[in-house]
Amino acid sequence: MRLIQFERTDGVRAVGVVDGNAILTLNDTSTVRQLALDAIAAGSSLTDEVNKRGTGEAHDYDALMAAGRVLPPLDHEDPAHTVIAGTGLTHTGSAAARSQMHAKIAGAEAELNDSMRVFKWGVEGGKPETGKAGVQPEWFYKGDGSIVSRPGQDLPMPDFAEDSGEEPEVVGLYVIAPNGAPWRVGFAVGNETTDHVTEKKNYLYLAHAKLRFCAYGPELFVGDLPSNLVGNVRILRDGQTLWEKSFPTGEDNMCHSLANLEYHHFKYDQFLRPGDVHVQFMGTSVASFGDGIKTQVGDVFEISIPEFGRPLSNAISLVPSRNGLTPIKSL
Incomplete structure (x- = not known):
């Protein structure tokens, strides 16, 4: 349904x-x-x-x-009561990508950079036995409900941003019950838009790069997440396909189990406020930035997973920073 x-x-x-x-x-x-x-x-x-x-x-x-x-298929009437977050380094990708990644992490851990080290930990301990906690994934905060665009609506890019790149993902949608217990409502297609240029400068800029508008939907998939899904993402420029790629997702294509990702998000008591909505981006294995694509205002992202219904489509628009360089006044 x-x-x-x-x-x-x-x-x-x-x-x-x-x-x-x-x-x-x-x-x-x-x-x-x-x-x-x-x-x-x-x-x-x-x-x-x-x-x-x-x-x-x-x-x-x-x-x-x-x-x-x-x-969006799940939201809160007060945007401040929606928590939008995500996990990275969770996907092993295609068979070829898995082979390449395993070759990269085969050496001594001391020789790996931080990203490869976290990915290796996920491969080795991201799918624990039922009832046990596995290794923590990379985790980041994106914002509250005010940074969500409707399906079909533009994704505003602030004028200080250096990039607005797509990240096609499965999104887990949750609500917190009156007793503080998290419940999964379902899943949706998502675009976890990121400033990859800023992120690439230094991994410590990841938190800045993730504070961007995002979108998910238009449909809520009710039920268990299929273990193997193949989605498609493309960028349209002036009505023509600029870039296109398929992306494997679902637990068969991930180094973390869904239960492990959920545990490491909801283990924090501040995320258990009754009535709140949580939107969790589960990670991806493809992005046009990695293929040398430079997006621009007016480009349209179209992301689809057939099992989740209609594609999610959003265009990039440019918006001025609200504060700009105006100095903050002291009271």
């Missing part, structure tokens, strides 16, 4: 079940977050909760997308 969130013509929010090009409005439901919390309270699955409510009016999916009325 796949769900979307959207706005009716009167601006009222709704949740819909995807049925081909039809969006079947879920009765008595305005947000996926509340739907999930109601399912938790009832002790039922999300699918059971959807089936119990039933559907009503049908909407044209194409029309909703064209009008910009499709929302």
